[in-house]
Amino acid sequence: MKKKLVEKDHSSALLELRDVGKYFGGLKAVDHVNISVNEGDLHCLIGPNGAGKSTIFKMVMGVYKPTMGSIYFKNKNITNLKSWDRVRQGVSIKMQIPGVFGELTVYENMKIAAQRYYRHSELKNKILEICDLLGITHLRDEIVNNLSHGQQQWLEIGMSLASDPELLLLDEPAAGMGPEETNFTAELIRKLNQKGITILFIDHDMDFVKKIARKVTVLHFGKTFAEGSVEEIESNQDVVDIYLGKS
Amino acid sequence: MTLKTENVVAVLLFIGLFIYPLFVNPYQVMNLSYFLSMVFLSLSLALIWGYCGIFSFGQAVFFGVGGYFYAIFTMNSQLSTITPIGFILGILAGGVVAWILGYFMFYGGVNDVFVGLITLCLTLVLETFMGQTAGSEWKIGQVGLGGFNGINGIPTLQIGSLSLTGNNFYYFVLMILLIVFGLLKFLTHSKFGSSVIAIRENRDRTRLLGYNVPKIQSFVFAIGGALASLSGILYASWGSYITPSVFGLTSATIPVILVAAGGRKNFTASVIFTLLYYWFSQALSASGNQFALIILGLTLILAILFVPDGIVVALFNWCDHLFSRNKGKVKLEKGNLHEEKIS
Numbered sequence: 001m002k003k004k005l006v007e008k009d010h011s012s013a014l015l016e017l018r019d020v021g022k023y024f025g026g027l028k029a030v031d032h033v034n035i036s037v038n039e040g041d042l043h044c045l046i047g048p049n050g051a052g053k054s055t056i057f058k059m060v061m062g063v064y065k066p067t068m069g070s071i072y073f074k075n076k077n078i079t080n081l082k083s084w085d086r087v088r089q090g091v092s093i094k095m096q097i098p099g100v101f102g103e104l105t106v107y108e109n110m111k112i113a114a115q116r117y118y119r120h121s122e123l124k125n126k127i128l129e130i131c132d133l134l135g136i137t138h139l140r141d142e143i144v145n146n147l148s149h150g151q152q153q154w155l156e157i158g159m160s161l162a163s164d165p166e167l168l169l170l171d172e173p174a175a176g177m178g179p180e181e182t183n184f185t186a187e188l189i190r191k192l193n194q195k196g197i198t199i200l201f202i203d204h205d206m207d208f209v210k211k212i213a214r215k216v217t218v219l220h221f222g223k224t225f226a227e228g229s230v231e232e233i234e235s236n237q238d239v240v241d242i243y244l245g246k247s
Numbered sequence: 248m249t250l251k252t253e254n255v256v257a258v259l260l261f262i263g264l265f266i267y268p269l270f271v272n273p274y275q276v277m278n279l280s281y282f283l284s285m286v287f288l289s290l291s292l293a294l295i296w297g298y299c300g301i302f303s304f305g306q307a308v309f310f311g312v313g314g315y316f317y318a319i320f321t322m323n324s325q326l327s328t329i330t331p332i333g334f335i336l337g338i339l340a341g342g343v344v345a346w347i348l349g350y351f352m353f354y355g356g357v358n359d360v361f362v363g364l365i366t367l368c369l370t371l372v373l374e375t376f377m378g379q380t381a382g383s384e385w386k387i388g389q390v391g392l393g394g395f396n397g398i399n400g401i402p403t404l405q406i407g408s409l410s411l412t413g414n415n416f417y418y419f420v421l422m423i424l425l426i427v428f429g430l431l432k433f434l435t436h437s438k439f440g441s442s443v444i445a446i447r448e449n450r451d452r453t454r455l456l457g458y459n460v461p462k463i464q465s466f467v468f469a470i471g472g473a474l475a476s477l478s479g480i481l482y483a484s485w486g487s488y489i490t491p492s493v494f495g496l497t498s499a500t501i502p503v504i505l506v507a508a509g510g511r512k513n514f515t516a517s518v519i520f521t522l523l524y525y526w527f528s529q530a531l532s533a534s535g536n537q538f539a540l541i542i543l544g545l546t547l548i549l550a551i552l553f554v555p556d557g558i559v560v561a562l563f564n565w566c567d568h569l570f571s572r573n574k575g576k577v578k579l580e581k582g583n584l585h586e587e588k589i590s
Contacts, residue, residue, distance in 0.1 A: 087457035099452030112445040113456050115438045
C-alpha cells in the first residue's frame with residue numbers, strides 16, 4: 001500500500017531532480033543539480049571520480065537525504081519517501097559494489113528479491129525468466145560467493161529487475177568485466193531498455209557509454225557540467241578538457 | 248528429501264525428552280523442567296541474532312520482565328486460576344517491551360554493536376534499579392519488589408484445578424517447546440523467514456529490494472522478547488521466586504555464549520547446547536557452579552577459533568558429510584534458505 005502520498009506535479013519526465021544538493025559538512029558532493037530522465041531513456045551519468053554520480057543515485061534511492069531540492073518520480077515528490085517505498089513505486093538499483101547475499105545460492109538470492117512481488121505459483125517462473133535473460137540459469141544452485149565478479153554483477157541486475165521496475169539505476173554495471181562480459185552487459189542493458197525499462201546508468205568506460213547511451217549528463221565537482229547526445233558530449237571541448245582527455 | 252542429521256537428532260531428542268520421566272526420579276524431572284524453561288531464552292536469541300543478525304544482550308531484560316510481570320500479576324490476585332492469564336499477559340508484556348525498544352532502535356537507525364551496547368546497558372540499569380527496591384514503598388499493588396531478595400512465593404501455574412508441578416509442569420514445558428520449535432522452523436522457512444535472513448546477510452541491500460527493514464527487525468525483536476519472557480515466566484513458576492540477578496551481567500551473557508558456541512543459525516543446536524550446559528552446570532554444582540561458566544567461556548573461545556558456526560552445527564555438518572560419502576554421493580549443503588532444488 002502506498003500510504004504516504006506525495007504532491008503531484010505534471011511534467012513529461014519519469015525522474016526529475018530539481019535543484020538537488022547534498023553537502024557533507026563543508027564538502028558539496030552534489031550542488032544544485034537538475035536532471036530529467038524521460039520515459040524510455042537510456043541515460044548515462046559520467047564525470048571524474050568524486051563528481052557526485054553515486055551520491056545522486058543514493059539520493060534517488062533514499063539512502064541519502066538531499067540537503068536541498070526535490071526528487072520527482074512519475075510526477076510525485078518522493079524526496080521524503082523511505083527507500084523501500086521508492087522501490088515499491090517502481091525505482092530499482094544495482095549498486096556499484098555488488099550487494100548480493102554471498103552465502104546463499106543464486107536462486108535464493110533471486111527468491112528474496114522477487115518474493116515480495118509475485119505469488120508463490122508465479123515466483124519460480126519469474127525467477128527462471130530473469131535468470132535466462134541474464135544467462136545464469138545454469139548457476140541457479142551455485143553459492144554466490146563462488147561466482148565470478150561479472151556473474152555477481154549480472155545477478156545483482158537480475159535482483160533489481162525482480163520488482164519489475166519502471167526506472168532502473170545501474171551504478172557501473174560493467175565495472176571489472178572483461179571485453180566479452182562487457183559486450184554481454186551492453187547487450188543486456190539495450191534489451192532491458194527495449195522491453196520498456198527506463199535506464200539511468202553510471203560508467204567510466206566511454207566505449208561502453210557510446211555503445212548504448214542515448215543521452216549523457218556530465219557532472220563535475222557536484223554540478224551539471226554538460227548534457228546532450230554522445231556526439232554532442234564528445235565534441236564539447238570543455239568536457240574533453242575536464243574528463244575525456246585532450247588526445 | 249534429504250534426511251539431515253539435524254532433523255534426525257531433533258526427532259530423537261524430543262522422543263527422548265518425552266519418555267525421560269519414565270526412567271528417572273522426580274528430582275531429575277524437576278531439574279530438566281528448569282533446563283527446558285531456559286531453552287526458550289536461547290531460542291529467542293538464536294532467532295534474533297542467528298537469523299536476523301541482531302546481536303543483543305537484552306534477552307535477560309525480557310526474561311526478567313516476564314518473570315516479574317507474572318509474579319506481580321498473579322500475587323495481586325487471590326485466585327490461583329488467574330495464573331494462565333498472567334502467563335499469557337506476561338508473554339505479551341515481554342513482546343511489547345521488546346517491540347517498543349526495537350522500534351526506537353531500528354527506526355532510529357541503531358544497529359550492529361550499538362544494539363548490543365544499548366541492551367546491555369538496559370539490563371544493568373534494571374538490575375541496579377530492582378536491587379534498590381527493598382523498601383516497603385516499592386510495592387505494586389500488594390506485592391513488594393523485595394530489592395536484592397526479589398519476590399518469593401510466586402504461585403505455580405495452574406490450569407483449571409490442575410496444578411503444574413512435577414511431571415505436569417515438565418510435560419507442559421515440553422509441549423510448549425515443541426510448539427515454539429515448530430513455529431520457529433515454520434517461520435524461518437517461510438517467505439518472511441527469507442526476508443529475515445536477507446536482513447542478516449545484507450541489511451542495506453534488503454532495504455533496496457523493497458523491504459521495510461526496521462519494521463521486520465522490530466517484529467522479530469518482539470518475538471524474541473516474547474520468547475525470553477516466556478522463559479522468565481516458566482522460571483518464576485518453577486522456582487516460585489525471582490530476583491534482580493536475572494538482569495545481571497552473567498544472566499545476560501550466558502544465552503549469548505550458549506547460542507554462539509552451539510550454533511546461532513540453528514535452533515536444534517541451541518536447544519541441545521543449552522540443555523547440555525545446564526545439565527553440566529548442575530552436575531558441577533557440588534564443587535561450585537562457577538566452574539561451568541569457566542568451562543563454557545573456554546568452550547566459546549575454542550568454538551570461535553575452530554568452529555565459528557558452532558560446535559553442534561559443526562557436528563551436524565560432519566555427520567551429513569560422512570553419511571553422504573557413505574552413500575557415494577557427496578553433496579554440499581547449499582545456502583541456508585532451505586530452498587528446494589529445481590529440476
